[in-house]
Amino acid sequence: MRIFKLFLRELKHDYFALVSIIMLAIIFLSIYIGAFVIDHFYDVMWVTPQRMPVSPEASGTLLGLDVMGRNQFHLLFVAARNSLNIALGVTFFSFAIGLTVGVISGFYGGRTDNVLMRIVDTWSMIPFLMVVIVLLVVFGRTVPTFILFLTLFSWMTRARLLRAAALSQRQMDYISASKTLGTPNIVIIVREMLPNLVDIVVANFVLTLAASIGIETGLSMLGFGLGWDYPSLGVMLQNATNPMYLQHFWWVWTPPLILVVVTMLCVNFVGNALQRVTDPKQRFA
Amino acid sequence: MWKMILRRVLILFPQLFIISVITFILATVMPGDALSGLVDPSVSREILELERERLGLNDPLPVRYVQWMRGIILEFDFGQSFTHRRPVTDIIGDRVFNTFLLSTAILVLTYIIAIPLGVLAGRYKGRIIDKIIMLYIFTALAMPTLVLCILMILFFAFNLGWFPSSGSVNAIVLAGGDAWEIFVSRLHHLVLPAFTGAILGTVGIVFMLRANIIDRTYSEYVTLARSKGVPTGVIFRRHILRNSLIPVAAGFGFAIAGLLMGQFFIESMFMYPGMGMLFVQSVNARDFAVVNAIIIIFSVLTALGMLLSDIFLMIVDPRIRVE
DSSP: OHHHHHHHHHHHHOHHHHHHHHHHHHHHHHHHHHHHHHTTTTTOBOOOGGGOOBOHHHHTSSSOBOTTOBBHHHHHHHHHHHHHHHHHHHHHHHHHHHHHHHHHHHHHOHHHHHHHHHHHHHHTTSOHHHHHHHHHHHHOOOHHHHHHHHHHTTSHHHHHHHHHHHHHHHTSHHHHHHHHTTOOHHHIIIIIIHHHHHHHHHHHHHHHHHHHHHHHHHHHHTTOSOOTTSOOHHHHHGGGGSHHHHHHOHHHHHHHHHHHHHHHHHHHHHHHHHHHHHOGGGOOO | OHHHHHHHHHHHHHHHHHHHHHHHHHHHHSSOOTTTTTOOTTSOHHHHHHHHHHHTTTSOHHHHHHHHHHHHHHHOOOOBOTTTOSBHHHHHHHHHHHHHHHHHHHHHHHHHHHHHHHHHHHHTTTSHHHHHHHHHHHHHHHSOHHHHHHHHIIIIIIISOOSOSSOSSOHHHHHHOOHHHHHHHHHHHHHHHHHHHHHHHHHHHHHHHHHHHHHHHTSHHHHHHHHHTOOHHHIIIIIIIHHHHHHHHHTHHHHHHHHHHHHHHHHHHTTOOSHHHHHHHHHHTTOHHHHHHHHHHHHHHHHHHHHHHHHHHHHHOHHHHHO
């Protein structure tokens, strides 16, 4: 695929992106491998005095214990894996819907386009985070509902983006050539147009992934995400919303915070480099 | 042009209708009804059922929808709050001013910070200043809203003690101070949440402005102007900057929409008593009458913001009118 070849070339000029992709590889691998191993014993609880978190020095563990006496270091791996899974799920499904709607809208144009885009406009007027919160409270907070509701209200941006891309592809000669040959529309879309949209999808997939991690973290921190029995980075960060924890128990919230910020920073750098590859005008060099 | 604006305004009505239907469905899905805030456990089930019948709560959905809409449009009646035991309209009325104040402050600060940064980054693309600005943008982008709130509180409120970490006005000042002192106290409480919101809001605008400027720099009309011998500064100001600012200015309505959406994160972290915090409190108290009212108000405001953006774009950008 062209985009990856170009991306490798771009890495030579952009050291931020180079460092980011190496770090991301390390983070992703260690999280998934670590979580696979730790999954069986992360919820082992130690007895803690006065139901307070225990500092690393006092407990003799690397990152201390949380308020329930769980080893923070173990918890971190499982939490990061759960957060990444949710973010990947939301991003994947919202691209699936967005790509379908956007390509249909852009390829057929005319009335189909008009109707679909009005639906997208209307749908994006709803304050989606609020509605998602309400739906989560009413229907229960589990991983599938979380992914479902976030997907339902976040595919619109993707649809707009891919519609614009499909619109510009539609005017190109290769599409008209295919049409004059009598190729059915669906075949043109799948075989001719989609390969040309891969670049845009890949670049934006990465950027959307970062945004999804942010949304999951935000909702969980406010207490509308997953519960205590299902650790995620947002749930771990929820500790920091308590002023006492924020001031005195730094080891409870600093590690997940650093992990979230570093991961999102790296994902954004890589995503931006990918986007620059798809749009040569934006290059640094 | 007027025809296009009129057409755009007319689209608003079916959109508002669809939004109202969606929020109505949401309201029926939520537990509780108009009586849940008023009755106490001593009222028997039969009387409750009679009362329900009398109020029309057992009517078919379309009838109830019409009733509900009429209440909202004609009397501004969003029902009764279950926890506060007051009409929802009153409770929201108390908070509107704070939310308005905070969003205005965030919007103004966002544009004041974002436009110079975007212009500098686009003008000096690839230089050291561009790289510094992009590093700032990426760091801000990598911060989930609440994480940034926490860091701001920890650093400026707890460690340095420059600004209060919560509330919208000092209670002692509000009780005993004169108008000036109250004003200063409000401002003092506003600084931290407003800056936090602005830092997050700048990201998109700086990105867009920078990309636009770079795009225009390589356009044919700039090459033409350059070969004509127009000085670089004039080209930048007159040809590149003006065209690049149009989409940014038109994004105003979308900025409002995005702002409203993220408002409750900031308000609930800084304990700023606006509608966003009311929303979070009400969800936690399962006070769905208030929740639903806030969702409706925010959707309508978003719809109006987008309408404003589109109309503004039609007035400023002649290319859209021709279409």
